[in-house]
Every structure is written in structure tokens, then in C-alpha cells.
Amino acid sequence: MHQPETQPRPSIWYRYRVHPFRRPxxxxxxxxxxxxxxxxxxxxxxxxxxxxxxxxxxxxxxxxxxxxxxxxxxxxxxxxxxxxxQTTGVVAPFLAKGLPWSSGRSFYRGREVYRMEMPHDPDDRFxxxxxxxxxxxxxxxxxxxxxxxxxxxxxxxxxxxxxxxxxxxxxxxxxxxxxxxxxxxxxxxxxxxxxxxxxxxxxxxxGRAYAGSFVIADIRAALGLPTERLCYFDPDWNPGNNVLVHREPEGIWRLDFRLPDGETAEAALEPAKLAERIEAILAMVGKPGPWELDWAAVYSASxxxxxxxxxxxxxxxxxxxxxxxxxxxxxxxxxxxxxxxxxxxxxxxxxxxxxxxxxxxxxxERVGAAREVCEEAGKSTRFMTPPTEGFRVLRDAVLSFTLSEGFCRELLHWRTSRPHVYAHSPLNAPDDPGFAGGVPPGAPLRNVRLAEDDHLYDHLGRGFRLIAFAGPEGPDAALEAVLRAAAEAPVPVACLLVAPRALPGRAEAVVADAAGRVAALYDAPPGSACLARPDTHVCARWRRPTPALLRAALDTACGKG
CATH class of the missing domain: 3.50.50.60 (FAD/NAD(P)-binding domain)
Incomplete structure (x- = not known):
């Protein structure tokens, strides 16, 4: 008989709730x-x-x-x-509690050698x-x-x-x-x-599992550092290895460091040794002082x-x-x-x-995405935990060059996770050759800032999304026919009408695009439309859509094509 823990987990900052078992x-x-x-x-x-x-x-x-x-x-x-x-309808508490950030710094032997600024467009909400x-x-x-x-x-x-x-x-x-x-x-x-x-x-x-183990330790300390990713290569107290430092809510700091080769998890988590290393990290970042340990674990990379x-x-x-x-x-x-x-x-x-x-x-789609991630992440992993002496020599040479040469500093970029583009998905309809830019099939819908605290993603409904672009007088007869076909589709389709001005009385949600920015970013003149799957990846777009094209694209996106 299964007996899960009924006492709240220990934590110095988080109050665990033990949920009741309900008899099914x-x-x-x-x-x-x-x-x-x-x-x-x-x-x-x-x-x-x-x-x-x-x-x-x-x-x-x-x-x-x-x-x-x-x-x-x-x-x-x-x-x-x-x-x-956001599209799942649950983002509000995450934004209220979380700490947003967009940059990171890398150090080698105590010297800052690289500053990373992650891409951020004014149209991005997050x-x-x-x-x-x-x-x-x-x-x-x-x-x-x-x-x-x-x-x-x-x-x-x-x-x-x-x-x-x-x-x-x-x-x-x-x-x-x-x-x-x-x-x-x-x-x-x-x-x-x-x-x-x-x-x-x-x-x-x-795939493969990489040699080398890392410790994660969460501590509470008053460090007063900004929210950014800090990476330290070859620190004095941990030669040949690396340390990551991240700020978390509630005054908690994530310390993540590679262990010397051959050290066991049990030895790494021995309280006195772990405390010595935490104090060395705090001294390294210039913030020695009192701290409390909340949680620690050992992991490896695969x-x-x-x-x-x-x-x-x-x-x-x-x-x-x-x-x-x-x-x-x-x-x-x-x-x-x-x-x-x-x-x-x-x-x-x-x-x-x-x-x-x-x-x-x-x-x-997702096996392909995972293999792509494995390829990219493998590069980062081989840099953070070299699998052979040859890789270690190459990594150390790159790090040494960063002290004097700018050309190799971009090699320290950590290749952050990004949206996957399903350009070759079997769910995509053939692309309309009339588009010279915009958002192609397979890519996620592009967010667009409409006004203060108002973005395109805020207006997306549930199910498939048909974004139709109209002129100042509203949709023409051809576009109206497509909108009617969407309303009658056998699967849910939420329609969003983008026009230069508000269009009162429309059944669809309407976005007023007075400056034409949405239309420009989607390369979508009046009369055009794009169809996105429920996960917001575009699966079809047309300069002159028709009900038949819409129905065929929906069939293809539903695996009936």
C-alpha cells in the first residue's frame, strides 16, 4: 500500500501544504x-x-x-x-512573484570577460x-x-x-x-x-550521459545583487571547474557548481564541506556574510x-x-x-x-525538437563539463583567450532555450508564395505591442486562431465568407479581426491597428489571413483566403490531410 509522506517538507522559506487524499x-x-x-x-x-x-x-x-x-x-x-x-490562462501569479531578467555575466579567474544580453524586442510582453x-x-x-x-x-x-x-x-x-x-x-x-x-x-x-557532477544549493542570504545570470570559470577555490549564481524570490540564491572529478554525491553534500564551498562562493562574488541553507542536491548532465x-x-x-x-x-x-x-x-x-x-x-515534432536541443545543449555541456582531456584543453584555451581577445568571447554564450519552429511539420499547409516576410508556417505567432499593457497575445481565443486582416471599412465579401467558414468549422476556431480602426458590432474579437504595425509585422495587407494551431504555431497563411483553403488547412492540421 502506497504511503506518501504526510509531514510537510522542511524549508526555511516555503510553507508546504499537505493535500488531503480523496477516496476515488x-x-x-x-x-x-x-x-x-x-x-x-x-x-x-x-x-x-x-x-x-x-x-x-x-x-x-x-x-x-x-x-x-x-x-x-x-x-x-x-x-x-x-x-x-498566458495562453493557458494562468500567467498572472507567476508574474507577480517571479523576478524577470535579460542579461548575464561570465568571469574567468576573477575577471569579467563576457556580458550576454538576451534578445528583447519592444513588442515582447515578457x-x-x-x-x-x-x-x-x-x-x-x-x-x-x-x-x-x-x-x-x-x-x-x-x-x-x-x-x-x-x-x-x-x-x-x-x-x-x-x-x-x-x-x-x-x-x-x-x-x-x-x-x-x-x-x-x-x-x-x-543519446549520452556526461561525466561530471554538479551541486545545486539554495541559500537565504542578503547579497544585494541584481537579477542576472553569473557564471564563474576556474575560480581559485574550485580550479578547472565553474559556478553559476542566480537570484530567486524570497531572498533565496541558487548556487550551482561543478564538483572535482571523482567526488561522490555523499561527499559533496557532507555539511562541513558544503558550507566551506558556499562561503567560498560568497567571498568570490564579494558578498561574504551570514547565510542559511534551504536545500541541496547533486545532478549530472545528459x-x-x-x-x-x-x-x-x-x-x-x-x-x-x-x-x-x-x-x-x-x-x-x-x-x-x-x-x-x-x-x-x-x-x-x-x-x-x-x-x-x-x-x-x-x-x-517534439522528438525533432529534443534532438535539436541535444545537439545545441551538447555544445554547452561539453564546455561546462569537458568529457575528455582534449575537450578540456580546447575549453581552457578559449577561456584564456577571452582575457585578451574579443573574437572568442561569444563562445561563452549559453545558447538559451528558444521557441521551436516546425517548418517541416506535416500539419502545415503549403505556404502562399505571395508573402515576402511575416510569420511563416511552423513559427509561433509573433506578439505585437498594441498599447500600454496591451499585446496581440492578449486577444487570442481558445482553439485554432484565425487572424484576418481587413481594411478600414471591415472585411470584404471574400474575407466575410472565410470568417463564416471558421465559425462553422467542425473544430473550435477563434477569429481575430485586425483592422485600422475599431469595428463595433462584429461577432469576432477586433484589434484596432491604426498604425498598421500588426499588418506590417505579419506582411498582411487587407484581405489576407493566417491560421494558427491551438499552441499558437502558424499552420497556414494566404494572401487571398477562401473557405475551401481554410477547410483544407484545418483538415491538414487535424491530421486528416
Whole structure:
């Protein structure tokens, strides 16, 4: 019988809540069948569940523990992740609590050698990074789920077994009050790097695990430093290795440093040795003084992925699907893009609005994205933890050159996580050759600042998004026909009309684009339109759309093409 911890986890700053176990109908002999079961109540599982609900699909979310995760873990949300949280309708508390930032500095042997400014456009609502601890990420998502009737979050429920057949899967769920069976049409494996579903199905990842271990330590201290990424190479107290320093909310600081080769996790976490190293880091940043330890852990870097994210009736996402280095904040942020890409497809399939073949495109897109991340992150990882003596000699040579030569400093750029562009997705319609710029199929919709605290993303509805561009008198007859076809489509399509002025009385949402900036950035004169998937990636655009073109693009994007 599963017995999760019932005492709040220890923390000097976060007040853990132990959620009650609610007895499910299955323990009383009642048969249950649900469209989707999501296994794993971390950020990826919760966001997938909310994404399913946003598309009208009911699900059960199983979480083995009774409280949110221990330790800050994933602490940086990228701009793309913030956009996904916004389109899911949950971003407000993250912005209220998190610390936005856009720059970082790198040091070599005590000298600053590189300053990184991450790209930020005046049209962007969010800065490139937002620091917030994973406890808060999970708390805010759990609070959103509590207000969502289509998600049944079951705390203290551990997956114990699964049997698949042609029509679904039967799960055995272990709880503090016994084991019960739960039938699902589809299952999402979002149960982390030690995925029980991955093990139960006998799946193996491809790629490589890197030598070298790192310590993460969260401390509370009054350092008075700005919110930016600090990276120190070859410090006196840790020669040949590196240290990362990040500011977190609540006066907490993330210290992340590489261990000397051969040192075990047990030795690294020995209290006296850990304290000595923390004090050395504080002295290194010029802020010696009192501090308190909240949490510490040891991790290593890997670039691993499953070759297929859909296995029978099970769809994999997040660390259950891939294990990626934290360098460039790729782990959780890649998983958030997984959740965004999976939820809308699975909702359509589970609701009978699209064939199961649509899920193959999820696997193709996200496996491709993970392999791309593995390639890029591998470069960063080999720099941070050289796998061979040859790589170490090359890395050290680059670092030494940074003291006197500017040309090699860009090699210290940490290749941060970015939105993936699905240029070759099978869900894309052929692009209209009339476009010379704008947002091509596969790319996410571009945000545009409309006014103070008002951006294009603020006006996007649920489901597919049709953005239609009209003149000052409103849509012409051809565009009106396309808008009617969108309203009659078999899948939800939210229409947004962009025009030089407000158009009172329209059924669609209207954005007044008096200066023509939205039209210019989308290369969209009056009469044109673009269609975006529910995850905001463009799948079609036309200079002169027609109802037939729209219907064909929707069929293609739903896996019917």
C-alpha cells in the first residue's frame, strides 16, 4: 500500500501544504473510464491537464505525493514558457512573484570577460527569463486546477501497473487506502526523469550521459545583487571547474557548481564541506556574510531522448520523454513546449474530432525538437563539463583567450532555450508564395505591442486562431465568407479581426491597428489571413483566403490531410 509522506517538507522559506487524499470511486468497486489519465503532477503534467481542459477534454491527474516538489529545481521560465502560461490562462501569479531578467555575466579567474544580453524586442510582453522556484510553479498550477472542473487531481496516487489494448489502457493505482483500477482511452506519461511508465513499458532513451557532477544549493542570504545570470570559470577555490549564481524570490540564491572529478554525491553534500564551498562562493562574488541553507542536491548532465513519444496509448512528455542539460534552461522549458504541443492534439483525438494519427505529428515534432536541443545543449555541456582531456584543453584555451581577445568571447554564450519552429511539420499547409516576410508556417505567432499593457497575445481565443486582416471599412465579401467558414468549422476556431480602426458590432474579437504595425509585422495587407494551431504555431497563411483553403488547412492540421 502506497504511503506518501504526510509531514510537510522542511524549508526555511516555503510553507508546504499537505493535500488531503480523496477516496476515488474505484476503491469502492465502481468502474471508472476517463478520456485521459495524466501520470505525474509536476509542472509538465499539470500544464498538460490544464491544456486538455482548455480544449474541453476531461482528465484525471495522478500525483504520487501529497505536496509539491522538494527544492527549487527548475527556476527559470523563458519568454516562450511565459507565453504558453498566458495562453493557458494562468500567467498572472507567476508574474507577480517571479523576478524577470535579460542579461548575464561570465568571469574567468576573477575577471569579467563576457556580458550576454538576451534578445528583447519592444513588442515582447515578457522579458527573456523569469526566475521562480518550482514550488511556486506547481502551487500556482495546482490552484488553477482546483478551479477547473474538467481536471480531477488525485494526490497520493501512485501508478503501479499498466496494460494496454487497442482501445485504451487499464491502470493500477496504488493509494494510502488500497489499489484500484482505472480505465483510460489515453495516458500521458509526465512522471519525470525516473518515469515509472517508461520502465513499465521497457523503453530506453538514446543519446549520452556526461561525466561530471554538479551541486545545486539554495541559500537565504542578503547579497544585494541584481537579477542576472553569473557564471564563474576556474575560480581559485574550485580550479578547472565553474559556478553559476542566480537570484530567486524570497531572498533565496541558487548556487550551482561543478564538483572535482571523482567526488561522490555523499561527499559533496557532507555539511562541513558544503558550507566551506558556499562561503567560498560568497567571498568570490564579494558578498561574504551570514547565510542559511534551504536545500541541496547533486545532478549530472545528459542529452537523452526516447526515439518515439507515442507508444500505443501512452504519450510521453517532459523528463519522461527526454533528459536534457540545465545549461540554457532547457529542461522544464522544453517540457512546457511538449505539454503545449500535446494537449490540443490529444484533446481533439480524445473528443473524436481528429484521428489518432494526429498524435504521430506530436512525436515527430517534439522528438525533432529534443534532438535539436541535444545537439545545441551538447555544445554547452561539453564546455561546462569537458568529457575528455582534449575537450578540456580546447575549453581552457578559449577561456584564456577571452582575457585578451574579443573574437572568442561569444563562445561563452549559453545558447538559451528558444521557441521551436516546425517548418517541416506535416500539419502545415503549403505556404502562399505571395508573402515576402511575416510569420511563416511552423513559427509561433509573433506578439505585437498594441498599447500600454496591451499585446496581440492578449486577444487570442481558445482553439485554432484565425487572424484576418481587413481594411478600414471591415472585411470584404471574400474575407466575410472565410470568417463564416471558421465559425462553422467542425473544430473550435477563434477569429481575430485586425483592422485600422475599431469595428463595433462584429461577432469576432477586433484589434484596432491604426498604425498598421500588426499588418506590417505579419506582411498582411487587407484581405489576407493566417491560421494558427491551438499552441499558437502558424499552420497556414494566404494572401487571398477562401473557405475551401481554410477547410483544407484545418483538415491538414487535424491530421486528416
Amino acid at each position: 470511486p474505484g476503491l469502492d468497486g465502481m468502474a471508472e473510464q476517463v478520456p485521459v489519465v495524466v501520470v505525474g503532477g509536476g509542472p509538465i503534467g499539470m500544464l498538460t491537464a490544464l491544456g486538455l481542459a482548455r480544449q474541453g477534454c476531461r482528465c484525471v491527474l495522478l500525483e504520487a505525493e501529497l505536496q509539491v516538489s522538494q527544492g527549487s529545481r527548475a527556476i527559470v521560465l523563458t519568454r516562450r514558457s511565459q507565453e504558453i502560461l 522579458l527573456p527569463g523569469l526566475n521562480i522556484q518550482q514550488q511556486y510553479i506547481e502551487q500556482y498550477l495546482a490552484e488553477a486546477i482546483a478551479a477547473e472542473p474538467l481536471v480531477d487531481l488525485r494526490w497520493g496516487s501512485r501508478l503501479a501497473g499498466i496494460e494496454q489494448d487497442a482501445d485504451g489502457a487499464t491502470l493500477r493505482v496504488d493509494t494510502p487506502e488500497g489499489v484500484y483500477g482505472l480505465r483510460a482511452d489515453w495516458v500521458v506519461a509526465a512522471d519525470g526523469g525516473r518515469s515509472s511508465l517508461r520502465k513499465l513499458l521497457g523503453l530506453r532513451m538514446e 542529452t537523452l531522448t526516447l526515439p518515439d513519444y507515442v507508444v500505443g496509448r501512452v504519450c510521453f512528455a517532459g523528463d519522461a520523454a527526454h533528459l536534457l542539460p540545465i545549461f540554457g534552461v532547457r529542461g522544464a522549458n522544453t517540457g512546457i513546449q511538449d505539454a503545449d504541443a500535446l494537449a490540443w492534439r490529444l484533446a481533439l483525438v480524445a473528443r473524436g474530432l481528429a484521428p489518432a494519427a494526429l498524435l504521430r505529428s506530436y512525436s515527430a
